[in-house]
Amino acid sequence: xxxxVQKFGGSSVADAESIxxxxxxxxxxxxxxxxxxxxxSAMGDTTDELVDLANEVSSVPAPREMDMLLTAGxxxxxxxxxxxxxxxxxxxxxxxxxxxxxxxDDQHGSxxxxxxxxxxxxxxxxxxxxxxxxxxxxxxKDTGDITxxxxxxxxxxxxxxxxxLEADVCEIYTDVDGVFTADPRVxxxxxxIHRITSEExxxxxxxxxxxxxxxxxxxxxxxxxxxxxxxSFTHDExxxxxxxxxxxxxxxxxxxGVAGDLSxxxxxxxxxxxVPGKAAQIFTIVxxxxxxxxxxxQNVSHKGESKTDISFTLPKSEGERALDALRxxxxxxxxxxxxxxxxxxxLSVVGAGMRTNSGxxxxxxxxxxxxxxxxDMISTSEIRISVILRADQLNDAMRRxxxxxxxxxxxxxxxxxxxxx
Amino acid sequence: xxxxVQKFGGSSVADAESIxxxxxxxxxxxxxxxxxxxxxSAMGDTTDELVDLANEVSSVPAPREMDMLLTAGxxxxxxxxxxxxxxxxxxxxxxxxxxxxxxxDDQHGSxxxxxxxxxxxxxxxxxxxxxxxxxxxxxxKDTGDITxxxxxxxxxxxxxxxxxLEADVCEIYTDVDGVFTADPRVxxxxxxIHRITSEExxxxxxxxxxxxxxxxxxxxxxxxxxxxxxxSFTHDExxxxxxxxxxxxxxxxxxxGVAGDLSxxxxxxxxxxxVPGKAAQIFTIVxxxxxxxxxxxQNVSHKGESKTDISFTLPKSEGERALDALRxxxxxxxxxxxxxxxxxxxLSVVGAGMRTNSGxxxxxxxxxxxxxxxxDMISTSEIRISVILRADQLNDAMRRxxxxxxxxxxxxxxxxxxxxx
Numbered sequence: 001x002x003x004x005v006q007k008f009g010g011s012s013v014a015d016a017e018s019i020x021x022x023x024x025x026x027x028x029x030x031x032x033x034x035x036x037x038x039x040x041s042a043m044g045d046t047t048d049e050l051v052d053l054a055n056e057v058s059s060v061p062a063p064r065e066m067d068m069l070l071t072a073g074x075x076x077x078x079x080x081x082x083x084x085x086x087x088x089x090x091x092x093x094x095x096x097x098x099x100x101x102x103x104x105d106d107q108h109g110s111x112x113x114x115x116x117x118x119x120x121x122x123x124x125x126x127x128x129x130x131x132x133x134x135x136x137x138x139x140x141k142d143t144g145d146i147t148x149x150x151x152x153x154x155x156x157x158x159x160x161x162x163x164x165l166e167a168d169v170c171e172i173y174t175d176v177d178g179v180f181t182a183d184p185r186v187x188x189x190x191x192x193i194h195r196i197t198s199e200e201x202x203x204x205x206x207x208x209x210x211x212x213x214x215x216x217x218x219x220x221x222x223x224x225x226x227x228x229x230x231x232s233f234t235h236d237e238x239x240x241x242x243x244x245x246x247x248x249x250x251x252x253x254x255x256x257g258v259a260g261d262l263s264x265x266x267x268x269x270x271x272x273x274x275v276p277g278k279a280a281q282i283f284t285i286v287x288x289x290x291x292x293x294x295x296x297x298q299n300v301s302h303k304g305e306s307k308t309d310i311s312f313t314l315p316k317s318e319g320e321r322a323l324d325a326l327r328x329x330x331x332x333x334x335x336x337x338x339x340x341x342x343x344x345x346x347l348s349v350v351g352a353g354m355r356t357n358s359g360x361x362x363x364x365x366x367x368x369x370x371x372x373x374x375x376d377m378i379s380t381s382e383i384r385i386s387v388i389l390r391a392d393q394l395n396d397a398m399r400r401x402x403x404x405x406x407x408x409x410x411x412x413x414x415x416x417x418x419x420x421x
Numbered sequence: 422x423x424x425x426v427q428k429f430g431g432s433s434v435a436d437a438e439s440i441x442x443x444x445x446x447x448x449x450x451x452x453x454x455x456x457x458x459x460x461x462s463a464m465g466d467t468t469d470e471l472v473d474l475a476n477e478v479s480s481v482p483a484p485r486e487m488d489m490l491l492t493a494g495x496x497x498x499x500x501x502x503x504x505x506x507x508x509x510x511x512x513x514x515x516x517x518x519x520x521x522x523x524x525x526d527d528q529h530g531s532x533x534x535x536x537x538x539x540x541x542x543x544x545x546x547x548x549x550x551x552x553x554x555x556x557x558x559x560x561x562k563d564t565g566d567i568t569x570x571x572x573x574x575x576x577x578x579x580x581x582x583x584x585x586l587e588a589d590v591c592e593i594y595t596d597v598d599g600v601f602t603a604d605p606r607v608x609x610x611x612x613x614i615h616r617i618t619s620e621e622x623x624x625x626x627x628x629x630x631x632x633x634x635x636x637x638x639x640x641x642x643x644x645x646x647x648x649x650x651x652x653s654f655t656h657d658e659x660x661x662x663x664x665x666x667x668x669x670x671x672x673x674x675x676x677x678g679v680a681g682d683l684s685x686x687x688x689x690x691x692x693x694x695x696v697p698g699k700a701a702q703i704f705t706i707v708x709x710x711x712x713x714x715x716x717x718x719q720n721v722s723h724k725g726e727s728k729t730d731i732s733f734t735l736p737k738s739e740g741e742r743a744l745d746a747l748r749x750x751x752x753x754x755x756x757x758x759x760x761x762x763x764x765x766x767x768l769s770v771v772g773a774g775m776r777t778n779s780g781x782x783x784x785x786x787x788x789x790x791x792x793x794x795x796x797d798m799i800s801t802s803e804i805r806i807s808v809i810l811r812a813d814q815l816n817d818a819m820r821r822x823x824x825x826x827x828x829x830x831x832x833x834x835x836x837x838x839x840x841x842x
Contacts, residue, residue, distance in 0.1 A: 016477035023478070050497065056437035057444075057501050058508035065507070068515050069500035072493040076471065079490035080478050086486070087479040094489050099565060120565060144520060144541060 002168040003125070004029055007039040007135065007158035011175055012232045013077045014044035023084035025173075025232065026130060030090055035125050037165060039135040039158040040081055042073025063108035067137075067148045071097070074134035074154075082132045091129040095120060097137030097146070101164075102157060104138035104147045111138055111147035113156065113219075116164035125165075133161060152213030159216045163223035170220070171228045172212065178229050178238030179204070179211050181407040182258040186395045190402065191409030193239050193256060198227070200256045200350050201241045203384040207348035208261030217241070254353035254360060255405040260398045261346040262391055264294060265319045266377070268311040269326065271336025279310055281333055282326070289325040291318045294346075295379040295388065307336070311377065313388060316342050344376065345394030348386040349401060361385055367404035373397050423589040424546070425450055428460040428556065428579035432596055433653045434498045435465035444505035446594075446653065447551060451511055456546050458586060460556040460579040461502055463494025484529035488558075488569045492518070495555030495575075503553045512550040516541060518558030518567070522585075523578060525559035525568045532559055532568035534577065534640075537585035546586075554582060573634030580637045584644035591641070592649045593633065599650050599659030600625070600632050602828040603679040607816045611823065612830035614660050614677060619648070621677045621771050622662045624805040628769035629682030638662070675774035675781060676826040681819045682767040683812055685715060686740045687798070689732040690747065692757025700731055702754055703747070710746040712739045715767075716800040716809065728757070732798065734809060737763050765797065766815030769807040770822060782806055788825035794818050 006026060013019050022040075030036050050069050054061040061069075078094040085092035101117030124131050135154025138147050149156050155172060162170035179201065180190040196204075198221035205214045212229060220227050221243060230238025272278050279298060286293060294313045314322055319340060326338055354360050364385055368375060373396075377388035389397060402408060427447060434440050443461075450457050471490050475482040482490075499515040506513035522538035545552050556575025559568050570577050576593060583591035600622065601611040617625075619642035626635045633650060641648050642664060651659025693699050700719060707714060715734045735743055740761060747759055775781050785806055789796060794817075798809035810818060823829060 016474060019478050053437060053497075053501060054504055057440050058504040060508070061504045062507045062513075065500045065503045065513075065515055068503070068517075069497060072496040072500075075493040075496065076474075076490060079486045079493075080474060082486045082489070083475055083479040083482045086483045087481070092483075092486075094486055096489075 001033055001035060003035040003037065003165055005037045005039065005158050005162040005165065005167045005170040006173060007154060007171065008041065008081075008173045008232060009154065009175075010041040010044050010047070012173055013040055013081060016080075019043075019077070019080050019084050022081060022173075022232065023088055026081075026085055027088045027090055030130055037121060037125065037131045037133065037161060037167065038081065039133050039154055039161060040074060040077045041135050041154040042070075043077045043080075046073040046076065064145055067108045067146050070148055071134065071137045071146050074136055078132045078134045085130055085132070091127075092132055093124050093129050094132040094134070095124075096134050097157070098139035100133045100161065102138035102160065103141050104149070106140040106143055106145065106147065108145075108147055110150035111140070113138060113149070113160050116160050118161060118164050121161070121165065133157065149215075152215065155213040155216035156219055159219045159223070159225050159227070162225045163219070167225070169226050169228050171230060172216075173230060173232040174211060175231065175233065176211060177231045177234065177236060179209070179241070179257070181256070181409075182398055182402050183209070183260065184412075186260060187258070187399050187402045188412040189399075189408040191407065194237070195240045195242060196256055197352050198241050198243050200352050200383060201227075203348070203350040203381065204257050204259045207346065207350070207384065207386060208259040208263070209257070212241070253351060254357045255349050255351040255407065256353075257350050258398055258402050258405070258407065259348045259350065260394050261348070262394060263315055263317075264313045264344060264346055265316040265340065265342035266311055266313050266344050266388065267319070267322055267326070268309055268339040268341070269333070269335045270309050270339060271307045272310055273334050274306050274308045278333065282310060283312075285325050285329050285333075286312075286314075286322055289321055291322050291325075295377050295386065297377045313344065313346070313377065343391045344388050345391040345397075346386055346388055347394060347397050347401065348384055349405065350384045352383050354383050354385075363404065364401065367401055368397060371397060371400045422454055422456060424456040424458065424586055426458045426460065426579050426583040426586065426588045426591040427594060428575060428592065429462065429502075429594045429653060430575065430596075431462040431465050431468070431498075433594055434461055434502060437501075440464075440498070440501050440505050443502060443594075443653065444509055447502075447506055448509045448511055451551055458542060458546065458552045458554065458582060458588065459502065460554050460575055460582060461495060461498045462556050462575040463491075464498045464501075467494040467497065485566055488529045488567050491569055492555065492558045492567050495557055499553045499555045506551055506553070512548075513553055514545050514550050515553040515555070516545075517555050518578070519560035521554045521582065523559035523581065524562050525570070527561045527564060527566070527568065529566075529568055531571035532561070534559060534570070534581050537581050539582060539585050542582070542586065554578065570636075573636065576634040576637035577640055580640045580644070580646050580648070583646045584640070588646070590647050590649050592651060593637075594651060594653040595632060596652065596654065597632060598652045598655065598657060600630070600662070601678070602830075603819055603823050604630070604681065605833075607681060608679070608820050608823045609833045610820075610829040612828065615658070616661045616663060617677055618773050619662050619664050621773050621804060622648075624769070624771040624802065625678050625680045628767065628771070628805065628807060629680040629684070630678070633662070674772060675778045676770050676772040676828065677774075678771050679819055679823050679826070679828065680769045680771065681815050682769070683815060684736055684738075685734045685765060685767055686737045686761065686763035687732055687734050687765050687809065688740070688743055688747070689730055689760045689762070690754070690756045691730050691760060692728045693731055694755050695727050695729040699754065703731060704733075706746050706750050706754075707733075707735075707743055710742055712743050712746075716798050716807065718798045734765065734767070734798065764812045765809050766812040766818075767807055767809055768815060768818050768822065769805055770826065771805045773804050775804050775806075784825065785822065788822055789818060792818060792821045
């Protein structure tokens with residue numbers, strides 16, 4: 001008998017009909033002979049509605065109380081799912097994050113899981129019950145306070161439970177058929193990836209692929225959890241995200257997928273004195289403002305010049321704060337000016353096969369050159385190459401690169417709308 | 422410094438505006454120099470909406486899951502109230518029933534409080550915080566499951582917390598100005614009672630007065646909690662429900678109030694063999710069906726007859742079940758027929774002064790006779806006389822009795838609509 005963890009997002013439990021459909025899905029897995037633990041998000045727009053209410057009663061809602069408020073959302077959906085499963089003739093019991101032993105730190109609104117002690121869940125499973133757990137939430141053991149994991153937290157809850165329960169697989173139900181070689185809304189000929197390593201998945205997720213939450217993917221990789229990303233609307237196999245064991249011979253395509261990201265901006269610090277320690281100074285200032293930097297380029301200073309330019313990319317949402325922090329230290333750093341560009345796009349190609357295949361960069365740059373796309377910045381990891389280009393060229397470039405690397409499918413992908421939490 | 426427990430019902434926290442109003446009210450009590458612990462119900466119709474959802478996903482929702490579902494309601498309102506209080510510049514923290522140490526038995530949907538261990542609340546209060554607690558909910562220590570106390574449970578939560586925290590007073594905020602000498606919707610000249618003993622309050626509540634929950638009143642009496650029933654719309658003093666100490670000389674009017682109740686029906690078991698043990702047999706059958714009986718009358722059998730009639734009243738909602746139980750035992754009991762009358766009304770006069778004043782019954786029966794009202798059944802306690810009469814005569818009889826006992830006020834009472842949970 002296998003133990004399966006299933007995670008259903010907000011759009012899968014948006015109303016009574018959807019909840020009944022999810023319940024049938026859960027019961028199918030049970031009747032196929034599995035132990036089943038289910039993680040659910042709040043129904044549809046519940047979280048947004050609760051946030052609106054909070055903003056009506058307080059201009060700056062207290063984070064502790066915000067978490068108390070928002071966790072009501074999963075409480076509702078999990079109880080309804082449990083009822084619906086029971087009405088199909090199976091024992092089902094719902095558990096809050098704290099009842100499920102989801103122990104976190106005390107960062108309200110973006111808590112990190114520090115331990116999972118699912119004793120009550122194990123007892124319920126061993127008594128034959130289907131277990132329904134609230135995603136997105138946990139509690140801090142020191143204060144006894146309820147916490148939430150932040151957006152996408154339900155995926156992380158599911159993976160963390162799968163790890164703690166040593167589940168055979170963690171099924172992430174979504175409104176798309178799996179992970180695609182590119183976003184099908186941008187690249188119509190994108191095809192479903194059947195198997196992908198968690199390392200590749202992490203690179204795709206970190207570089208703009210929305211289908212799986214980054215933290216959840218990271219957690220799955222670190223704890224060796226196998227994910228199955230699949231549609232709650234069909235019974236088709238989705239995408240298996242697996243962790244190759246040490247020394248396992250993996251037959252991998254050179255390029256697994258292409259990701260695009262329009263959420264970043266670029267800051268260039270112009271005319272920085274070309275003396276040792278200046279880059280460190282700049283990035284210390286930015287880091288102290290708690291801003292995450294992605295790519296960095298320092299131009300080689302021309303012969304005889306004593307000034308250089310340093311560029312970096314960061315989330316657009318943090319652009320203003322970074323500029324403010326740098327301006328406040330203008331005299332210290334001694335730069336000439338700051339330029340800000342939020343019309344950039346990032347294109348990434350990801351593939352574990354890159355490790356053993358040279359020439360991927362050359363092939364990428366050639367294809368972009370032929371498409372008339374200028375490359376502004378480049379960064380690479382062992383299994384990824386990313387380039388910064390103009391935002392308005394991103395989608396076209398993605399289609400061309402997807403094609404150039406032989407990823408195009410014969411048929412267009414069907415695109416569904418909406419995503420859950 | 423006093424410790425005040427304040428309870429606000431669902432209509433007092435129905436929307437963002439109401440919640441902000443309640444927050445100001447709480448802060449006033451705090452700024453007057455008191456420690457404040459607040460108990461809130463779910464917002465407005467939340468509970469009904471959640472019940473509807475449950476019925477959509479399951480024809481017979483599991484009680485454990487129903488409690489999990491419904492307790493989301495107070496979680497929302499308490500977090501919002503805490504946020505609203507904080508935005509007025511005071512520390513405020515919300516606690517669920519289980520965080521507040523509200524330990525109950527395992528009767529989901531109508532759990533009884535077995536202990537209250539409010540250690541976390543005491544800590545928060547001693548740290549200067551205003552504490553906001555979810556009413557209506559608790560948890561079972563053996564199973565770790567969440568429970569609810571049933572309708573009116575938030576009043577009971579407030580009283581139980583007031584007892585455990587040794588609060589100076591438990592303020593029950595409602596949409597009326599206090600407890601009246603009669604329901605002002607029926608008796609326009611009813612006047613607000615300034616002080617009433619918990620014993621009298623209990624008799625009024627048990628006999629049709631809706632303003633205070635019976636269980637909460639009983640709890641307050643048993644644990645010596647002083648209640649203050651008052652309006653959340655005005656700052657007027659409401660009604661103090663107090664517990665006279667042993668030997669305390671209480672200056673009481675003979676009659677404190679008049680209550681009417683249209684929720685009962687009467688069953689008459691006709692032609693019961695007039696032999697010892699028959700009444701016991703009948704009421705054992707009814708009790709085994711878990712039905713609460715109110716008044717009982719056994720007619721004196723006429724000379725030479727060997728049959729008698731036994732009548733009793735019970736909640737209309739349990740009428741069918743009682744009839745079924747009796748029919749099933751018809752042969753055993755040996756009665757001739759059952760008659761069912763759901764067009765009865767119960768009028769009660771309550772007053773601690775009855776103990777030391779004779780003639781109240783005579784005065785009541787005379788007034789009813791003069792009003793042309795026939796009395797069907799009579800029952801009395803030390804401080805109450807109740808009579809069963811025709812339902813369509815109840816309201817008029819209440820007005821006449823109210824007047825006959827000198828309770829009429831000079832001005833008509835203002836009537837508000839709606840009640841909270």
